[in-house]
Amino acid sequence: MTLSGFLADAREFLPILAEGVGVTVALTLCALVLATALGVVWALLRTSGNRWLEAPVRWLVNVIRGIPIIVQLFYIYFVLPDLGIDLSAFQAGVIGLGVAYSAYMGEVFRAGILAVDHGTIEAAESLGLSRLRILTRVVLPQAVRIVLPPFGNNLIMLLKDSSQASVITVAEISTQSRLIASSTFKNQEVFTLAALLYLCLSIPLILLVARLEKRFGRR
């Protein structure tokens, strides 16, 4: 593989792969929104102090964490239609990845809520701040700072795990590169490009998380 040959191939394959990049980004962002929303719900239920809510959610989270993402994707894409629920590959990918990652996000948020120093809440109470002010000015800012770095790490994992949606034919980077490779037999060139594209997406996120860790670890 010469450099000029590689560049020529890259120019030929990149337009097709770029479509895959778009799908990867869209899939990751949609799954992130779903995982975050569900994760907040799990975390609030698990810290509610009501054991009739806490126990079922703990089990649900364990079940989700205990099944490989690929099996969850198969289930949603191939089994749900038998039950009358038809989903596009992209929709199934968003739901599968979103539900799977909601378990990890929920644990991150729960840890963040529990990690807020109760003494600071008492100090705010003793100063006569209202409940709403205590939540918005004392609890949430601290919880967000605690949660951002692990949240970012989950996002990086989710970006890479979005490639698993290729098993249910979502046309993201991995699917597109496999298609090109099988028709051109240029495995080395195509998969090198795919790896570079993932790195272009993930390295900025990795640097951002490192910065967040440094910034918020200090306070």
Place this chain on the structure above:
Amino acid sequence: MIEIDNLQKSFGANQVLNGITMRVDEGEVVCVIGPSGSGKSTLLRCVNGLEGYQGGTVRVAGQQVDRTRPEIRAVRRQVSMVFQRFNLFPHRTALGNIIEAPIFALGEARASAEAHGRALLARVGLAGREGAWPSELSGGQQQRVAIARALAMRPRAVLFDEPTSALDPELVGEVLAVMRDLARDGMTMMVVTHEMSFAREVADRVVFMDAGRVVEAGAAAAVLGAPREPRTQDFLRRVLQPLG
């Protein structure tokens, strides 16, 4: 200023305060001493409404302290609290900690809250440290910021719960100096402490508690210098000669 009458408080079956009656008058410094677990922190927390209670009354500036009623916030603005572990807001600077409640509980304008906050920081010996984060400050400095934060509400009384117990020995002096200064200015103070020399020097009165009761109360010189109750004598002997 603070009137506590026959206060009863229990956690489940554990009766922690068993009919406490005491008062702190305007401009007075009252130190509360007693062995660990005697209920000193719980007593302070009842005065500020951080804990509810089952019987008796607590009044601050004539208002009943009842944490279940919305007026509790008005009561809390009259009495500020300084905690053993400072409890500063870690996500706000020294000045940010101080102006938080004046702005968001009293509705004071930011500019005037900041001017007052700067003056308070100077008063506790931290002029120029407005922008410091709590994690950049020593324990003694953090506790002085916490005192300034308590004063920012222009309270009529300040409660201190072992304000120097979490500090390295060499940092205790700077915090006690600020408290001494406050007392000299006529601030009403209720101080739970193990610093007997501070109590002897600054307190108008000393209250000795054991097992949820007031065992002995009176002028500082009398309670600390010539205690009448055997339990007070025993306690003072142990704190004053910890190795003996």
